[in-house]
Amino acid sequence: MAKYFDVHPDNPQPRAIGQVVGILNDDGLIAYPTDSCYALGCRIGNASGIDRIRDIRHLGAGHHFTLVCRDFAQLGQFVQINNVVFRAVKAATPGSYTFILPATREVPRRLLHPKKKTVGVRIPENAVTQAILAELGEPMLSSTLLLPDEEEPLTQGWEIKERLDHAVDAVIDSGECGTVPTTVIDLSEGEPRILRVGAGDPSRFE
Template identity: 55%
Template sequence: MISIHPDNPQPRLIRQVLDQLQEGAVIALPTDACYALACLPGDKTGADRIRRIRQVDETHHLTLLCRDLSELGVYAKVDNTAFRLMKALTPGAYTFILPATREVPRRLQHPKRRTIGMRVPASPIVSALLEELGSPLMSATLQLPGDEHPLSEPWEIEERLGKVVDLVIDGGAGTLEATSVVDLTGDAPEVMRHGLGDVGFLDE
């Protein structure tokens, strides 16, 4: 476990985390919602490990954590309507399902829909990691099979997953809620999961 200040992440510690990621690490990190599992997008073994920990198959959307909307636009096809909605909601506790571009490896896309989850978190730790890395991170909500809520306490994550992840970032307690998931591939936004981000205006 490595403790990083949630509001003012120490650059030296951020670089230590990146060193481990570049060596193939799967990490648990705090976001603006619950904790998440993450690895580098090009790390096939890492993505497979995340799916095994979560016990999900390739139809479960993994999510790219991006620095901003311009980076998100490299990896997803975004029309004007989707862009306006995402601009209003980012950074924040939302995951958007979008058509993937060719920049996204096929093995990370939904096998039939060719979609990908995209997210711009409002988290200083995640932002510092993405800024230093210069590219997105691949992630999934840290919710274990059979659990009612995602994991949000670093000590519990280390206790339960210390043998299957390489690093736990202690950035303080997270929330017990995952992000809200909004599918932007259809004619109108569709809420796929009600989570921390307010989506009441989309249900009207």
């Protein structure tokens, strides 16, 4: 049964955040709010957590997982960025964008796209997510909480708790979350390619 945390959206309670991070460090899987919509998250090294996300979402081998990073310095440890890409990503973060970029050796192989050796990265503008990342001290492996055969992600913490009670270890509720996932930009080959139009304004990459 999943633990349920009612967290203030602007000033998340340190005790609750500490308990959430304790669950992550024990290789738990959480459902948490972001600046776009709810997501599933676990530690990068949590192999069983990755499998659980795949099972919940019915994901294939070609799915791009996302590393949710606290800041640009952390992001730069996990992806390769040239000067042009650096400026483009820096100008759009934090925000509702996911960038597909070539991964560094810091990223476990099982997280990479099997052919391209790329990974998704993002820096969210959400106080609760940022508090979790600050306490965790490393990026969180993440995927949008979009269930199979459903067109929109779940938006309410209580509903997620009800439907995924035995599939996740914790649900963080900080009020209603959005339904629009991030805008996904592929920068792995230099020129930006918009793979999905979402919450972030895509016009700066067109």
